[in-house]
Amino acid sequence: MTMTNEGTKMTRALRGLESDSSSVRLRAALAVGTAPDPRCVDTLVGRCAIEPDFQVREMLTWALTRHASALTLPRLLGELRSELAQARSQALHTLSKIGDGRAWPAITRELMTDADDEVARSAWRAAVVLVPEGEESGLARVLATQLGRGGRETRLSLSRALIALGEAMTPALRAAMSDPRPHVRQHAIATEKLARDPDAGFDFAVEEAKRIVALGTNGQEE
Template identity: 70%
Template sequence: MKITTQEDAATRALKALEDSRASVRLRAALAVGSAPDPRFVGKLVERCAIEPEFFVREMLTWALTRHPESMTLPELIRAVRSQRAQARSQALHTLSKIGDRQVWPAITRELLTDADDEVARSAWRAAVLLVPEGAESALAVVLATQLGRGDRETQLSLSRALVALGEAIEPSVRAAAAGPDPRVRAHALATEHLLREPDTGFAFAIEEAKRVVALGPADPTGQ
């Protein structure tokens, strides 16, 4: 009878993950994470791909981190290859939370340069956490190709990712700062500024960088 009760509870939890009410889905994800069960893994990953509420997605990710990596990692690696952008983004986010560097080969250049900003941002965050020792410079080269991309929030995400790699980014970012595109140059200069002075706000750094770019190479000091 005890087994039947456990099976009934699992069935109810899985069904609740599809409830129309976000509060019910949130409680279900909490319950699943509190009592890990291999039967939940596929459903959790599947739900991550379509869950509309941010706070529920975060609970789904937490629930996945509570399950054995031997079960979650294969499912998440499959999800990062999905045609659905949210599936890729949330799977990358969850991989970054798990933090197992054996999944590094799954963080491909295609993901780091994904056309969807949310996917790319998730890939950047995962990459700087999972990059193997000695591969930082190669990662910086790829990330630098994205300088100048997107809105202020996207640019801040990229700058933070680059700064997290430390001095390994300097050649790539310096080359971008010397390029012909004003938007790329400004973003690269702002990133360099943050690397040297991490306490400086990004808004200040980017505006200062834009000012330097506008002045042009003839008078970079503004005097």
Template identity: 60%
Template structure:
């Protein structure tokens, strides 16, 4: 069985071996097959190996193709492309990553966009990115909120003015999320639930 056929095999172990072979050979001709598989692969470990295989290909070929994939109607295709771009580390894609994808309707895509944008943000753009990210404060479940807080903490002290402004929001959920992120910024080791508890206490005290 060839690599391309192996990528579509029923058994995840066979697909994994095919992806490993693709990464080992680093043959640019496999680009389309690998990118196409990213959109539909159900197994986390195989998807992770797909990212590795794509990073083995020449960036000048892979990056433009992944940027095209960011416009896919398939959420998994967008999130996997973002994840792979973050591993390649080509900062030229930052303008695409830091736009509408930060506010994608799919949680996994949005979270991948936050992580990728923080990883690729150019010098001097951190505060502007933070301003975009805080627009997502107070939305979604615990995991989504934790991901957003971690992304902001990853930007460092440049987020402090933005957090302070968010603390003045009329939306209580936004204020709480901003305060919890501030707690995490001061002490990244504290758990998110503890940070939320501390944020609630801070707001109660005014």
């Protein structure tokens, strides 16, 4: 009787994930995460690729973290090759939350330089979480190739990722401060200033960087 009830609840929750109502989908994802079932993993991952509501996507990610990584990892890694940008982005986001280092080899330069900003941002965050000890400097060099990219939120995400690497970011960041492209120099300088004084905020650091670049210097302290 118990097994039948559990099966009925699972079936109801999975159907709820297909509802037109975002609140119903949110409750369904919560239900699946509250009572993890290996049979739900494929449905959860598949739903992440198409779910339009941010809060529901976050709940789907949470539900996946409640399952064994041995079950979720292969399915999520497969999504990194999807033609759907949201599938790649959400899989990367979920991998960063799971934090299983076995996913590191799949966080490729291609993903970190993806043409879609959301995919790239998710890849940066996942890379910083998953990078093995001793490989931080190499990761910083890849991340530095994206300096100057996108709008405010994209640039802030990249700055945070670089800062999270600590001193390992310094050589790549200093090299970027002498880049011939002004927008790259500005972003590099702003990142260094934010690292030195996080309380000042990103926008202040950007304005200071613009001033420094306009003066024709690179902002590096001797």
